[in-house]
Amino acid sequence: MTFDAPNSNLSCTRRERTNTPLQALNLMNDPVFFEAAQGLAYRVMQESSGAFRDRLNYAYDVTLGRAPSAHEAERMGKYFDETLRHLGESPQTVSALFPNQIAGVPQIDAAAWVELSRVLLNLDEFITRE
Amino acid sequence: MDREQFRRIQTRRSFFQECAGGVGIMALAQLMEQEGRGAALDVNPLAPKPPHFAPKAKNVIFMFMEGGPSQIDLFDPKPGLEKWSGKPLPPSMTKDLRLAFTKPNAAVLASPRKFQPYGKSGIEFSDYIPHIGSCADDLCLVRSMFTDAFNHHPGQLLLFGGSIQVGRPTMGAWVLYGLGSESQNLPGFVVLGSGVGTSGGTSNWSSGFLPSTYRGVVLRSSGDPVLYLSNPPGVTRDMQRAELDALKDLNQEHYAETGDVEIASRISSYELAFRMQMAGPELLDFSKESPETLEMYGVKDGPTKQFATNCLLARRMVERGVRFVMLTDASWDDHTDLNRKLKRHCDAADQPTAALIKDLKQRGLLDSTLVVWGGEFGRTPMVEIRDPRDENNAGRDHHPLAYSMFLAGGGIRGGQVIGKTDELCMNVVEDRVHVHDLQATILHCLGLEHTRLTYHHMGRDFRLTDVAGNVVGKMLG
Numbered sequence: 001m002t003f004d005a006p007n008s009n010l011s012c013t014r015r016e017r018t019n020t021p022l023q024a025l026n027l028m029n030d031p032v033f034f035e036a037a038q039g040l041a042y043r044v045m046q047e048s049s050g051a052f053r054d055r056l057n058y059a060y061d062v063t064l065g066r067a068p069s070a071h072e073a074e075r076m077g078k079y080f081d082e083t084l085r086h087l088g089e090s091p092q093t094v095s096a097l098f099p100n101q102i103a104g105v106p107q108i109d110a111a112a113w114v115e116l117s118r119v120l121l122n123l124d125e126f127i128t129r130e
Numbered sequence: 131m132d133r134e135q136f137r138r139i140q141t142r143r144s145f146f147q148e149c150a151g152g153v154g155i156m157a158l159a160q161l162m163e164q165e166g167r168g169a170a171l172d173v174n175p176l177a178p179k180p181p182h183f184a185p186k187a188k189n190v191i192f193m194f195m196e197g198g199p200s201q202i203d204l205f206d207p208k209p210g211l212e213k214w215s216g217k218p219l220p221p222s223m224t225k226d227l228r229l230a231f232t233k234p235n236a237a238v239l240a241s242p243r244k245f246q247p248y249g250k251s252g253i254e255f256s257d258y259i260p261h262i263g264s265c266a267d268d269l270c271l272v273r274s275m276f277t278d279a280f281n282h283h284p285g286q287l288l289l290f291g292g293s294i295q296v297g298r299p300t301m302g303a304w305v306l307y308g309l310g311s312e313s314q315n316l317p318g319f320v321v322l323g324s325g326v327g328t329s330g331g332t333s334n335w336s337s338g339f340l341p342s343t344y345r346g347v348v349l350r351s352s353g354d355p356v357l358y359l360s361n362p363p364g365v366t367r368d369m370q371r372a373e374l375d376a377l378k379d380l381n382q383e384h385y386a387e388t389g390d391v392e393i394a395s396r397i398s399s400y401e402l403a404f405r406m407q408m409a410g411p412e413l414l415d416f417s418k419e420s421p422e423t424l425e426m427y428g429v430k431d432g433p434t435k436q437f438a439t440n441c442l443l444a445r446r447m448v449e450r451g452v453r454f455v456m457l458t459d460a461s462w463d464d465h466t467d468l469n470r471k472l473k474r475h476c477d478a479a480d481q482p483t484a485a486l487i488k489d490l491k492q493r494g495l496l497d498s499t500l501v502v503w504g505g506e507f508g509r510t511p512m513v514e515i516r517d518p519r520d521e522n523n524a525g526r527d528h529h530p531l532a533y534s535m536f537l538a539g540g541g542i543r544g545g546q547v548i549g550k551t552d553e554l555c556m557n558v559v560e561d562r563v564h565v566h567d568l569q570a571t572i573l574h575c576l577g578l579e580h581t582r583l584t585y586h587h588m589g590r591d592f593r594l595t596d597v598a599g600n601v602v603g604k605m606l607g
Binding site for chain 2: 001002004013014016017018019020021022023024025026028029030031034069071072075076078079082083086090093094095096097111115118119122123124125127128
């Protein structure tokens with residue numbers, strides 16, 4: 001209902017264009033999408049080298065099929081630092097965000113990557129067919 | 131060709147971005163011009179805007195009784211039908227009749243309903259809607275509505291979009307576009323449904339060719355009205371805010387590149403979602419409502435429960451600045467078994483409707499809230515028997531030529547009846563009110579001149595009332 005999927009038993013003469021806050025709540029907070037963000041963070045941790053910029057390039061490639069611009073990389077770097085600071089202030093949130101352990105990866109880094117993944121998976125460029 | 135090059139030539143947005151002269155920038159400039167704003171990117175399309183003239187109403191609650199409630203059994207007593215009962219209509223009434231599937235030679239069906247006058251105004255209502263009757267002195271009952279559309283979806287499109295074609299912006303979207311939203315934390319146009327769902331569905335609250343930010347936001351009718359108001363585990367409110375800041379910056383960069391206004395809509399819907407995470411639970415929490423209020427609406431249990439919950443939410447939304455609330459109740463499309471089905475609809479809707487009007491009044495909100503109640507058309511004076519073996523199964527067919535609606539509150543003079551139908555309720559004989567006239571009047575109550583509320587699209591200015599509509603002066607207070 002939130003995304004207005006038409007009833008597949010009936011003809012649909014016009015699919016309505018929608019863009020409501022309910023969709024935003026769904027994509028930000030639904031456990032399914034949150035788990036997808038956790039999954040993306042896990043994949044980025046496993047499949048790219050340890051440097052932030054390498055991880056970011058890989059995450060952009062996986063989600064958007066392109067590299068981040070210099071400005072985007074800078075903004076994401078700032079967000080990563082900010083998230084590390086937030087997680088440092090309330091360490092009990094780290095394991096809630098990222099319950100797994102990956103050898104050689106500090107758990108707090110992986111947890112911060114869950115947050116970066118949530119941004120990527122909520123970008124208009126990711127949600128909308130370009 | 132590498133992937134970057136491929137991406138650049140194959141996407142819709144890249145087309146806008148790469149086009150010589152910049153189609154995207156043109157589209158953006160046009161939008162800014164229409165919105166009467168400078169070319170700043172960080173515009174809020176929902177910011178409050180002044181009306182054309184001083185309004186009486188600030189908010190609208192449109193109670194849409196989908197399917198076509200039977201005016202003959204609720205609002206427009208026709209003792210004259212008794213005389214004709216069981217016989218076909220006089221030929222003078224049917225010779226030019228062109229209705230898609232109504233049988234013009236069907237027998238007339240008198241109403242078994244008892245009507246009585248209510249209040250000082252003495253307006254008559256049927257025994258199925260005593261609660262609505264008790265509000266008579268606040269109601270402007272229009273017995274002379276007519277429409278162009280014979281079937282549900284076109285009728286609903288005409289009522290809400292001003293045209294029987296799909297794709298137009300709807301009343302709530304136009305109002306939000308014209309006036310913006312007073313609420314920072316809730317959507318400006320909210321839809322609440324009860325019953326089986328409307329045949330017009332999303333096209334009844336569509337933003338059409340207006341930016342999708344003006345579209346109605348539908349709350350769920352069972353369980354939690356809004357889902358996912360809580361953050362995921364481990365995400366604090368500060369972290370959620372930081373995430374949205376990053377998201378906004380990156381989306382804004384993309385918006386600046388492409389000029390696609392839907393990205394601006396996306397940004398504002400995420401920001402609104404964040405604020406709704408705080409405001410939503412407060413809106414939905416009835417624990418501070420008095421037991422008398424809950425009792426009056428019928429929120430607790432029984433047949434009123436669902437519609438009453440929506441009515442109470444409507445009042446709470448109006449209090450919190452939601453501009454346009456649409457309550458849809460479906461379906462009043464009683465082709466068969468009219469007496470029993472109509473009773474069921476009325477048992478669900480009568481008490482909550484009256485409670486909402488009285489509650490708005492006692493809180494001083496009725497003066498600034500316009501309440502509209504009715505369907506997309508009415509029902510025939512003739513009988514419809516879909517199963518000839520069961521005559522008790524009688525219903526009525528669709529009737530666009532004459533039907534009733536009522537209005538109350540901001541800008542409307544209560545305690546009066548507008549218009550008159552003939553002896554059999556076949557046609558309107560006095561003060562005909564077309565759907566476009568109703569729309570013009572609703573906009574007028576909100577301080578909007580219906581001919582000036584326009585949006586340029588496909589080479590011309592469009593408006594809710596299409597190329598018609600006159601404000602019905604008699605309705606106004």
